[in-house]
Amino acid sequence: TTKRRSAMQRLLLALALLLACSAGAQGQSDAGGHFRFGTLFWKRVESEPMSNTVEITIETAWRRSYSSNYFTAAQMPDHTLMQINGKESPVLDLGDGKMMYLEKVKITAWSQAEDWFLGEQVFRHTYDRPNNAGQPWMVSFKGCCRMKELRNNANQAWEMKMGIDMLKASMSPRVVALPVVYFSKPAANLPTQMMFNLRTAMAYDDIIWTAPVPGTNAPANYDGLSSVVRIMSPGNVTVDVAQEGMLHVTAYAHMAAHPEIMVPVDVIVRISPAANTDPQFDEATRMLFAKEHVARPGFEFSADIGGFMGQNTDPANYVGFTVGPLPEGAHLSTVRGKGTSPSDVAVMTLRWTPCTHQIGKSVVCFDVVNSLGMASTQKCLAINVVADAAPAVSVSLGGVTLGGMGSANPLLIGVSYVFQVTGTDFNSKDMLMIKPTKADGSMCGPGEACIPPTSMMSAPYSWMGPGTNMSTAVNLTFAPKHNHGGYVMQHCFSASDSCGAPCGGVSCPGVIQNTTTCITIRVDRCQFVVRQGQELQEIAAIYNSDWLQLWSLNHQLSNPDVNLMPGNIVNIGHLYAVQPYDKPQDVAVRFGMSDEAFATLNADVRIGAMGMEQCQSVTECSSMRWCILPSSCEGASGSIYQGAYADQPWFAAEKDVLATPPLPAK
Numbered sequence: 001t002t003k004r005r006s007a008m009q010r011l012l013l014a015l016a017l018l019l020a021c022s023a024g025a026q027g028q029s030d031a032g033g034h035f036r037f038g039t040l041f042w043k044r045v046e047s048e049p050m051s052n053t054v055e056i057t058i059e060t061a062w063r064r065s066y067s068s069n070y071f072t073a074a075q076m077p078d079h080t081l082m083q084i085n086g087k088e089s090p091v092l093d094l095g096d097g098k099m100m101y102l103e104k105v106k107i108t109a110w111s112q113a114e115d116w117f118l119g120e121q122v123f124r125h126t127y128d129r130p131n132n133a134g135q136p137w138m139v140s141f142k143g144c145c146r147m148k149e150l151r152n153n154a155n156q157a158w159e160m161k162m163g164i165d166m167l168k169a170s171m172s173p174r175v176v177a178l179p180v181v182y183f184s185k186p187a188a189n190l191p192t193q194m195m196f197n198l199r200t201a202m203a204y205d206d207i208i209w210t211a212p213v214p215g216t217n218a219p220a221n222y223d224g225l226s227s228v229v230r231i232m233s234p235g236n237v238t239v240d241v242a243q244e245g246m247l248h249v250t251a252y253a254h255m256a257a258h259p260e261i262m263v264p265v266d267v268i269v270r271i272s273p274a275a276n277t278d279p280q281f282d283e284a285t286r287m288l289f290a291k292e293h294v295a296r297p298g299f300e301f302s303a304d305i306g307g308f309m310g311q312n313t314d315p316a317n318y319v320g321f322t323v324g325p326l327p328e329g330a331h332l333s334t335v336r337g338k339g340t341s342p343s344d345v346a347v348m349t350l351r352w353t354p355c356t357h358q359i360g361k362s363v364v365c366f367d368v369v370n371s372l373g374m375a376s377t378q379k380c381l382a383i384n385v386v387a388d389a390a391p392a393v394s395v396s397l398g399g400v401t402l403g404g405m406g407s408a409n410p411l412l413i414g415v416s417y418v419f420q421v422t423g424t425d426f427n428s429k430d431m432l433m434i435k436p437t438k439a440d441g442s443m444c445g446p447g448e449a450c451i452p453p454t455s456m457m458s459a460p461y462s463w464m465g466p467g468t469n470m471s472t473a474v475n476l477t478f479a480p481k482h483n484h485g486g487y488v489m490q491h492c493f494s495a496s497d498s499c500g501a502p503c504g505g506v507s508c509p510g511v512i513q514n515t516t517t518c519i520t521i522r523v524d525r526c527q528f529v530v531r532q533g534q535e536l537q538e539i540a541a542i543y544n545s546d547w548l549q550l551w552s553l554n555h556q557l558s559n560p561d562v563n564l565m566p567g568n569i570v571n572i573g574h575l576y577a578v579q580p581y582d583k584p585q586d587v588a589v590r591f592g593m594s595d596e597a598f599a600t601l602n603a604d605v606r607i608g609a610m611g612m613e614q615c616q617s618v619t620e621c622s623s624m625r626w627c628i629l630p631s632s633c634e635g636a637s638g639s640i641y642q643g644a645y646a647d648q649p650w651f652a653a654e655k656d657v658l659a660t661p662p663l664p665a666k
Helices: 002-031 068-075 283-289 536-542 547-553 584-590 595-601 640-644
Strands: 035-044 053-063 088-093 099-101 105-111 116-126 137-144 158-164 174-176 180-184 193-197 199-201 207-210 229-232 236-240 245-255 262-272 279-281 293-295 301-309 319-323 346-352 360-370 379-385 392-397 411-413 417-425 433-437 461-464 470-478 488-496 514-529 569-571 574-577 625-628
Touching: 035 116, 035 137, 035 158, 035 174, 053 088, 105 319, 174 262, 174 360, 180 193, 199 360, 207 229, 229 245, 236 245, 279 283, 279 360, 283 301, 283 379, 293 301, 301 319, 301 360, 301 379, 319 346, 392 488, 392 514, 417 433, 417 488, 433 470, 514 574, 514 625, 536 547, 547 569, 584 595, 584 625, 595 625
Parallel strands: 180 262, 293 379, 411 514
Antiparallel strands: 035 053, 035 262, 053 116, 088 099, 088 137, 105 116, 137 158, 158 262, 174 199, 193 236, 207 245, 229 236, 245 262, 279 301, 301 346, 319 360, 360 379, 392 417, 417 470, 433 488, 461 470, 488 514, 514 569, 574 625
16 A cells, blocks of 8 residues: 555656646746745754754745646645746745755645645755855745736746844744735725734744835835735734735745844735625634734643634535644644534634644634635734743632741641642643642651641642633641640642643653742640630640649639630740750759650650750840740749848848838948
């Protein structure tokens, strides 16, 4: 089967070449020229960045009907290569004395209704220098002949020019358009100024558009039609459609930063008689064309293109679509529906998973064409392929996003808190994973506390945010226990995205990226929030104490037997200001507390470190506090002042007496 197909392709190619040559010699005067459309663009060869080698691509459209073999060739599964000939063979003049010809044009699109096929050929050329002595290399594409039906330059030769300067750019813009742009002549008394838009692909946003000007590198092609066609930035072409017929429009797209780097485009504008059956895009599709879309390597981009016929009374009529060249790897679905009316829209889906090497701007142009041979004005879908960005991650509590220091107020024992850890990705097709990690984003090892003790994380849940944002979140629930007072710890969370689908030999075009954020979680000391049914004695028992001690610490409680209300805050200790060289063990002994009781009230003090000094200067100790629940029976009854001032009369006399004791002499 493969051999039979190859033999058939060689036969068709030979026949096509023969017909192309004979048509160039004989058919030209009968049917007019075959040239419909042309554009050029260039880029420096990436594999040879130190050389002056460029790839120049010529996209051209030609009359499809002059030889049926073009159509046959366009159907071949491997895009049979064609040689283009004519009265004057199309030639690419490289500007340095070298010439090349259209001998291997690959067919990329065709339209039976509009009678054209579109093809491209890529030329590789190495210049002696990156530019021509400070000026760009001026490349021209010329040949003969244009269509005889044109209102301007009918049956005449064409010439388009392009500037190459590898010191100022590594590539040019690329103009994308359908070969033929359609308008309908408006009814009487309606405005006749209509507009279509030319789009550029590749990496440049700032483009200046101009028409050819006599005496410049871009020859004048309007032949007295300057009042009919006006070209303005950003690619808006205004055409007076008062007169039926066809004309060609030549425009130049210049890089704004380097206007001498320019690329041409030459399209046909066809103005048809007014008809209420003219096909048109549906409203949803028109909205798609009105904005630039973003795609990312490894993730599928899709768009539904819909159209229908105007006031159609014949159910046998239907619509389809004309589509310009597609990006590599893009696919179109079959057309669903006939498009006989606005309620029966014909829909075709474009699907494309771009690869890493396709980062930049791509453009796909469409028109709606009906079975009567009429078409809508072209519209183009702009797709900007950008590298997949890293996700963002944040932590919030009660709807308030937390910074690195955590909540403004410390958490309280006895209250359940729900932290929402949210990852957000501008790529709606991405998949996010949220996990607790170390500060550097690495996974926690065995025994490392990635989340607070006794806390729990929920299963992830996702939603679509504004625009194309996609968010995934997990809830961290933490209810500080009786022994969490004084807990202070930094906790970190990472959001990681996915690879996307393998593409262009790259297994992970999306690149897995991690973003980490950290917060500090603090639990207040010496305070306990009462839960339903808890009494003072029950709370005291939790801390191996009694109601007398707790009642003495809570002056707001007028009676120890009054029922406590859920949410009441009870003091479970006294805050002690740590002094230089204080050791937790010494303080615990002084206040009659065991090491375990001290550590229960102060989660940031480990039992194994009770004998260590916690600070050594007033400045270092200024913000340090410990929670103390003293025992009057077990603690030291004396103090440092008792011995120091025992012999002072005023100290010994400090008791309830009627007379005021004398003050010590100065």
